[in-house]
Amino acid sequence: LSNLFKSQQNYLNHFFHNLDLSQTVVFTHALFNARGTIFFSGVGKSGFVSQKISQTLVSLGIKSGFLSPVDALHGDIGILSPEDLLVLFSKSGNSEELLRLVPCAKAKGVYVISVTSAKPNGLTGISDLNVHLPLERELCPFDLAPVTSTAIQMIFGDTVAIALMGAKHFSVEDYAANHPAGRIGKCLIFKVKNLMKTKDELPICRERDLIMDQLVELTSKGCGCLLVIDDAHRLLGTFTDGDLRRTLKASGEGIFKLTVGEMCNRNPRTIGPEAMAVEAMQKMESPPSPVQFLPVIDVDNVLIGIVTLHGLVSAGL
Numbered sequence: 126l127s128n129l130f131k132s133q134q135n136y137l138n139h140f141f142h143n144l145d146l147s148q149t150v151v152f153t154h155a156l157f158n159a160r161g162t163i164f165f166s167g168v169g170k171s172g173f174v175s176q177k178i179s180q181t182l183v184s185l186g187i188k189s190g191f192l193s194p195v196d197a198l199h200g201d202i203g204i205l206s207p208e209d210l211l212v213l214f215s216k217s218g219n220s221e222e223l224l225r226l227v228p229c230a231k232a233k234g235v236y237v238i239s240v241t242s243a244k245p246n247g248l249t250g251i252s253d254l255n256v257h258l259p260l261e262r263e264l265c266p267f268d269l270a271p272v273t274s275t276a277i278q279m280i281f282g283d284t285v286a287i288a289l290m291g292a293k294h295f296s297v298e299d300y301a302a303n304h305p306a307g308r309i310g311k312c313l314i315f316k317v318k319n320l321m322k323t324k325d326e327l328p329i330c331r332e333r334d335l336i337m338d339q340l341v342e343l344t345s346k347g348c349g350c351l352l353v354i355d356d357a358h359r360l361l362g363t364f365t366d367g368d369l370r371r372t373l374k375a376s377g378e379g380i381f382k383l384t385v386g387e388m389c390n391r392n393p394r395t396i397g398p399e400a401m402a403v404e405a406m407q408k409m410e411s412p413p414s415p416v417q418f419l420p421v422i423d424v425d426n427v428l429i430g431i432v433t434l435h436g437l438v439s440a441g442l
Contacts, residue, residue, distance in 0.1 A: 218246025
């Protein structure tokens with residue numbers, strides 16, 4: 126197995142050392158300047174690679190799609206317009222389906238680019254642009270199974286995609302906007318205000334309230350704490366279930382006479398509603414000891430919500 130990996134590395138190095146970067150630059154410029162949709166096509170394993178590269182471009186906000194060469198010749202070619210590009214991936218450059226597709230696509234005014242490895246081949250002569258991907262041989266002992274050729278196709282296509290990402294000034298915020306369901310997207314999109322509990326969900330009390338009178342409020346809201354406020358709804362402090370245990374241990378029966386204000390934390394960690402949700406999680410986990418919640422306050426220290434670690438985790442952060 127070790128020898129196979131070393132051999133594959135050598136074959137990939139052959140590709141890197143012999144790739145004509147001038148061809149690659151022209152190819153990248155063609156994709157960058159495309160006014161329409163960039164369609165990819167291929168047969169067999171090259172077709173799967175084409176689909177993957179197309180989806181990479183789509184995730185970067187670039188209009189792209191996969192066009193099955195067989196279906197294209199039975200009606201699907203109607204999706205092509207003169208402003209589109211058609212990129213054909215083929216190791217041999219002699220796939221019959223692609224050779225038949227090229228003249229039909231060009232008849233519709235489409236700019237056709239072929240990406241091939243074998244020399245000579247039929248696609249090179251009929252394409253508007255050809256890019257040669259140097260291939261020493263397949264890793265397969267019979268030099269047949271397309272395992273090295275598809276690897277270099279994928280490397281080539283995805284590297285060009287990242288070059289387009291930079292050229293189009295695609296930001297991390299743009300990436301997040303296109304991946305809202307993934308953790309990356311959630312970390313960059315969700316703010317505290319999107320995930321916080323508000324109004325009747327808040328476990329609030331006044332500092333003059335007796336601790337024992339607030340046990341239901343402490344335990345029923347699923348936050349593990351009480352948020353102590355004044356009559357103007359400004360946050361004064363917090364009292365947690367951990368504080369309850371420590372107070373009971375220290376005071377015994379004296380807890381029945383203690384108010385929340387006497388035992389609450391007057392300097393709790395807080396956060397604003399416009400902060401990113403991932404920032405809230407980081408703040409909860411920061412030293413000296415982690416916490417399970419953060420009161421959400423406005424610029425006037427008025428309590429407007431609470432964000433909990435459970436809520437953040439449940440949201441996929």
